[in-house]
Amino acid sequence: MTLYGVGLGPGEADLVTVRGERVLESADVVYSPGRLSRSVATEYVPESNIGDLDFPMTRDPEELRTAWKEAACEVAPRAREGDVAFVTLGDPNVYSTFGHLRRTMDAFHPEVELEIVPGVSAVTAFTTALGVEIDAGAGLALKEASGGASPSGPDRMVLFKVTDAPATHEGLDAAGYDVTYGRRLYMEQGETVVTGDPEEVAERDYYTLAYAEKRGIEKDRATAGFDAETNTDPGEADGRTAETEEGSA
Structure with missing residues (x-):
C-alpha cells in the first residue's frame, strides 16, 4: 500500500x-x-x-x-x-x-x-510570529546555526537550531545584522519567546530560530510611493481618479 x-x-x-x-x-x-x-x-x-x-x-x-x-x-x-x-x-x-x-x-x-x-514549516510560520515581512523579490537564505555558529553573507537569513544564541548574536552583530529570536513558536509544549535579546534565549533549546537582516538594506516597496500624510496615491493629486479616467474613455 x-x-x-x-x-x-x-x-x-x-x-x-x-x-x-x-x-x-x-x-x-x-x-x-x-x-x-x-x-x-x-x-x-x-x-x-x-x-x-x-x-x-x-x-x-x-x-x-x-x-x-x-x-x-x-x-x-x-x-x-x-x-x-x-x-x-x-x-x-x-x-x-x-x-x-x-x-x-x-x-x-x-x-x-x-x-x-507537506506541513506548515517554520520557514514560513516564523514571519507571523516574529512580525517580519519578507518583500516580494527579496532574497532569503536558510542556514543552520548550532553551537554558536554565525553564518553571514546574504542580506536576510533564517537560522535554525540556534543552540547558543549569545555566541551567534555576537558574530551576527559584528557582521552588521539586526537579529530577532523565536523559541518554540506555535508549539504547545514549553514557553514561546520572541525577543531581540539573545540572553533571553541563552539556555540551549533545539527549537530556537532567528531572523537576521543586514542593517541599512534598501527595501523597494510599491507602497512607498503613497503620501503618508494624505493617504492618497500621488497619481491622484491632479484629480485624475479611476472614475474620471473611466468616464473619459
Missing part, C-alpha cells in the same frame, strides 16, 4: 493540514519519532494506533545507519499490507527526520510506495 510522510506543522495541533488530518485518521498505524510529534498526532489518532520508533541521539554514522535500517524493517511490512504514516514536525522534506527513513526505504525496500504530505 503506501507509506505517508506527514508534516504536522510547527507544533500546534490545529496547524495540521486538512490532507494531513485525513491521512492520520485513515492510516492503519502512525509512527512517531519523538514525544513532541506524538503529542500532536494523538489529537487525531488513538494512542493504540501510534507506534514509536527509537532513534539514538548520536552523531556516530554506523549507529545511525543501524537505527534507520531497523526502523525501515519495522515500517516496511506494515506499509506493504496497509497505509502507514510517519509524522514529523514541520515539513517532511525540510530539516526532517523523515528524510533518513525515506532514503533507507528507497535502498532496502524500494517496492513500498511513498507519498509526502
